[in-house]
Amino acid sequence: MSTSTKLSDQEQVSEHIAKLEPEFGKIIEAIRQIILSTSSEIGERIKWNNPSFYYTGEMKPFDPKEYKRDIIVLNLHKNRIMLVFPSGAKVNDTSGLLEGNYSDGRKLAIFKDMKEVKSKEQLLQNIIKIWIKLLDK
Incomplete structure (x- = not known):
């Protein structure tokens, strides 16, 4: 690849995942795919050296340091995958999927394997849909 060719955000995410151990990848x-299939208004990119997902639709102006557009940033560890919702505390999650009580308002959803991903798919999509409805558009 020539140095002048810049990968798209999607290509960067695909490349990042391709470099992971195959089963983990x-x-x-x-x-x-679960996150992206939840809404056509979700985009992806590499942020903080990991795949992240954000709202692509129109929003009222805000301070970029508030991360209001960021839905999920992955935090990858060999034996667990943390989905960090920077503003997850605003979602009234009664399912128990979102964990943590952080002063900055973030919440986590932790997945250990494919079985957990499949069993929690609907919960994850529901939380994302609620999050999008709560946006200041």
């Missing part, structure tokens, strides 16, 4: 790809 399959789990990350499954989570990626």
Whole structure:
């Protein structure tokens, strides 16, 4: 690849996942597809050295340091995958999927394997849909 060719955000995410250990990569790809299939207004990119997902639609102006557009940033560890919702505390999650009580308002959803991804797919999509409805558009 020439140095002048810049990969698209989607290509960068695909390349990042392709570099992971294959079984781990399959789990990350499954989570990626669940998130992207939730809404046509979700985009993806590499942020903080990991795949991240954000709202692409119109929003009222805000301070970029508030990360209001960011839905999920993945935090990858060999034995667990953390989905960090920077503003997850605003979602009234009664399912128990979102964990943590952080002062900055973030919440986490933790997945250990493909079985958990499949069993929590609907919960994850529901939380994303609620999050999008709560946006200041």
